[in-house]
Amino acid sequence: MSKNNPTSVKQADQKEIKVKRESFFHAARGDSKFKRLIIHLILIGYCVLSVYPLLRIFSVSLRPGNRLLSTDLSIIPANATLENFRLVFNQGLLQWIWNSLIITVGTSIVGVIIAATSAYAFSRFKFRGRTPLLIYLLTTQMIPSAMLMVPLYILAINLKMVGTYTGLVFAYAVTSVPFSIWILKGYYDTIPVDLEEAAVIDGCTRLESFWKIILPLSTPALAIAFLFNFSQAWNEYLIARVILGSQESILTWPLGLQRMIGQYLSQWGQYNAGALIVSVPVMLLFLYMSKYMISGLTLGSVKG
Amino acid sequence: MLIDPEVMLNSFKEVILTVLIVLAAIAALEGLLYLIFVRWLKLKNAIVIMLISPAVIGLLILQVFPLLWEARLSFTNMSLKHFFNFDFIGLKNYIRVFTEPVLKQVTFFPLLARTILWTAVNIIFHVVGGMCLALLLNREMKLRGLYRMLIIIPWALPQVVAVLAWRGEFNFEYGWINLVLQRIGLTPIPWLTAPVPNFIAMCMVNIWLGIPFMTVIFLGGLQSISGEFYDAAEIDGASKWQSFWNVTLPLMQPIMAPAVILGTVWTFNTFNVSFFINQFELETSDILVTALFRAAFQYNRYGFAAAFAFVIFFILLAYSIFYVKTTKAVEGAEVR
Numbered sequence: 001m002s003k004n005n006p007t008s009v010k011q012a013d014q015k016e017i018k019v020k021r022e023s024f025f026h027a028a029r030g031d032s033k034f035k036r037l038i039i040h041l042i043l044i045g046y047c048v049l050s051v052y053p054l055l056r057i058f059s060v061s062l063r064p065g066n067r068l069l070s071t072d073l074s075i076i077p078a079n080a081t082l083e084n085f086r087l088v089f090n091q092g093l094l095q096w097i098w099n100s101l102i103i104t105v106g107t108s109i110v111g112v113i114i115a116a117t118s119a120y121a122f123s124r125f126k127f128r129g130r131t132p133l134l135i136y137l138l139t140t141q142m143i144p145s146a147m148l149m150v151p152l153y154i155l156a157i158n159l160k161m162v163g164t165y166t167g168l169v170f171a172y173a174v175t176s177v178p179f180s181i182w183i184l185k186g187y188y189d190t191i192p193v194d195l196e197e198a199a200v201i202d203g204c205t206r207l208e209s210f211w212k213i214i215l216p217l218s219t220p221a222l223a224i225a226f227l228f229n230f231s232q233a234w235n236e237y238l239i240a241r242v243i244l245g246s247q248e249s250i251l252t253w254p255l256g257l258q259r260m261i262g263q264y265l266s267q268w269g270q271y272n273a274g275a276l277i278v279s280v281p282v283m284l285l286f287l288y289m290s291k292y293m294i295s296g297l298t299l300g301s302v303k304g
Numbered sequence: 305m306l307i308d309p310e311v312m313l314n315s316f317k318e319v320i321l322t323v324l325i326v327l328a329a330i331a332a333l334e335g336l337l338y339l340i341f342v343r344w345l346k347l348k349n350a351i352v353i354m355l356i357s358p359a360v361i362g363l364l365i366l367q368v369f370p371l372l373w374e375a376r377l378s379f380t381n382m383s384l385k386h387f388f389n390f391d392f393i394g395l396k397n398y399i400r401v402f403t404e405p406v407l408k409q410v411t412f413f414p415l416l417a418r419t420i421l422w423t424a425v426n427i428i429f430h431v432v433g434g435m436c437l438a439l440l441l442n443r444e445m446k447l448r449g450l451y452r453m454l455i456i457i458p459w460a461l462p463q464v465v466a467v468l469a470w471r472g473e474f475n476f477e478y479g480w481i482n483l484v485l486q487r488i489g490l491t492p493i494p495w496l497t498a499p500v501p502n503f504i505a506m507c508m509v510n511i512w513l514g515i516p517f518m519t520v521i522f523l524g525g526l527q528s529i530s531g532e533f534y535d536a537a538e539i540d541g542a543s544k545w546q547s548f549w550n551v552t553l554p555l556m557q558p559i560m561a562p563a564v565i566l567g568t569v570w571t572f573n574t575f576n577v578s579f580f581i582n583q584f585e586l587e588t589s590d591i592l593v594t595a596l597f598r599a600a601f602q603y604n605r606y607g608f609a610a611a612f613a614f615v616i617f618f619i620l621l622a623y624s625i626f627y628v629k630t631t632k633a634v635e636g637a638e639v640r
Contacts, residue, residue: 039440040447046437047454050512054457056480057469069478095308099315106323113330114358121355133356140367141566142620144573146596147613150606151370151377165318173326174362181359206351235462238575242601249311254464261468268472275465286460287453290520 057279061085061272068269084273088260093274095249096256100234103165103252107172108229115177115225116218119184120210124193137178145175145238153242163245171239176232180225187221188214227289234282253278330358378610390607397611406595406612407603410587416619419572419591422507426571429511431564434518439548441519442526452523459516467580470509471496474581499588502581506589510577518563525559526552565627569620592616 055075062080063070072078121127122134152171153162161167191214199209215222237254244250251259257274260267334354341350378397382390402412441452458466473479474495482492495505529552537547553560575593582589590598596616600609 036445039443039445043437043440043447043451043455047451050458050516051454052480053466053469053473053512054461056473057465060472071478071483073480073483095311098312102316102319106319110323110326113327114362118356118359121352125349125352125355127349127352133360139621139624140363142569142573142617142624143367143371144575144593144596144613144616144620146573146575146593146600147374147617148367148370149597150600150609150613151374153601154377154382154606155370155373165315166322169319169322169326170366174359174366177359177362231462235464237464238597249308250315254462258464258468261472271472272469275469279462279465282462283457283460287456290453290456290460 054279057272057275060269061276063269065269084269085277088270088274088277091260091270091274092248092256093253093277096251096253097278099165099250100252100254103168103172104230104233107169107233108226110169110173111176111180111229112222112226114174115180115184116215116222119181120188120214122181122185123188124196137181140178149239149242152239156243162243163247163250165250167243168240171243172233172236176225176229180228183225183228184218184221187218191217223289227286231282231286333357333361374610374613377607378614380607382607382610384604384606393607397608398615400608401612401615407587407590407598410590410595412615415590415592415595418503422503422510422578422591423568423571425507426510426514427564427568429507430514430518430567430571431560433511433515434522437515437519438522438526441523452520455519456516458513459520463513463576464580466513467509467576470505470512471581471583474505496581496583497586499586502586502589506578506581509581510571510574513577514567514571518567521559521563522556525556529555561627565624568627569624572620 059075059077060068061084062082063077064079064081064083067077067079070077122130156162156167156171159167161170195213195217196206196209199213200206204212235254236252237258240252240255244252244255248256253274257271257278260271260274334357337350337354337357341347341353347353379392379394380390381393381396405411406415437455441448441455473481476482476492476494476496479495481495485492493501495501533551533555534547537551542550572591573593574591575597578589578591579594579597582594585598593616596609596612599605599612
């Protein structure tokens, strides 16, 4: 599928950069002013739609307790207060965030290590069972998480792992591995084999060349895989709910926040304050990483 | 008390210990494999075995084994009542999935039809919306970076937060959707309590959540299409519309196929949206996966739920095999 064999890569390189710069936005050449205006209006409209719910979260989090339920639509409500932020910390938000953070970082590290090495094997070696394995990895994307939960829950009961992080870390560890392998394999595929061959001639072993050449070059893809693992575990609700049960101090933040809104929106302001605290750092990280993410997801799957 | 240092330390210890044990196990495994395959058997492909075995073993223990175990479970009558003393009852669970109500009233086929409708509606909006936005963004213009960043926000927001916030906004009296409807003179809609509006609400939220992913993927694809193709099309006298159909779409095929297949499977399996937006547990808003969750963890029919899970899995498998066969989406699996 990808045509980047060494010689054509070198030849195409310089030409490609030039062509790309000239024709990058080719499709838009010669738009009239009116057309541009319409395009901007459509985009602004859609942006409002995609940001407004977030602004509402912000707005509700500033509402004082006695005006929680109001028909006010302004972004900064009357009598805005930070009271909700204080209250939500008293509810144990920090504890929940801490729990989520360590579980997430722990599982992401394990997940990326496992994926990075096996993706290398899939990218550079031909071996029996390679294609079936790759197809198996794709198939696992089809397993509904609710499906694995039944056996994991019953196994966790039998192994006395309900209500422990050990059970949760195990349950999370491999969920993102198949997808990470696909991303990383795709990225390794784009790194010319010559680099490694040169290193092997210089006396490196295969493992050394992987460690010294491929891994450093793959930093963006590794970051994507890490981020993917991270966001999967950070936002996970279902398995955590089943495995952790209901003891308040060990909850992860999605469980904790969810618990704050019962049927009657009694702690609606606090929920929104908590939601904002949890979301903003993750969102900034995500937006910052999104450019790597895009190149990582598309690289190797489309030829220029 | 904002946070209890002791609780904090305990949870830290527990996770670190688990991670260290896993890493130590991997290291031990690698050492063992090295001794067996490199030193003893002197295999040429030993490095492959060493590279893939952590993933393979991890998947075997945490995915394949639980699935096989669940397959066995699906032939038993295990439930909360028969947790330890369950019996094998043959194919009864599978027959029950199709003949008896899955939850209280709803049966399998209406659930399946609703899930297919849900998936189709969502995917159509995701792909068309994503493509439109990507085409609009794929040009040199002011504020391009800002637009792209704002459009990604629904994807960047943690899903549980987004969905629960939307649920609050579907509140009959205080949610902004009904407030806006009222201000422009329409009657408010009971989003959370009436079956059809609730289903529409679910779709709205999921479309909102899914468009950014498709936009980003399609934008990446559009930017990697060389302008030469369009030049050629222009010389041949193609209109913009024609060059979209005959140049852009075919060249986007390799990136659209996996995006659509993954998107379909993800939408089919979306749990959070239909579970949370359906606040009052209307059985008319359940899709297959949420019904599966309820059958297992609210009705505690584990054996039945296992059979149900396999039925869902085989539906997805059949779909994917069909799709992969027709579009050859796994071509990348060949060694180059």
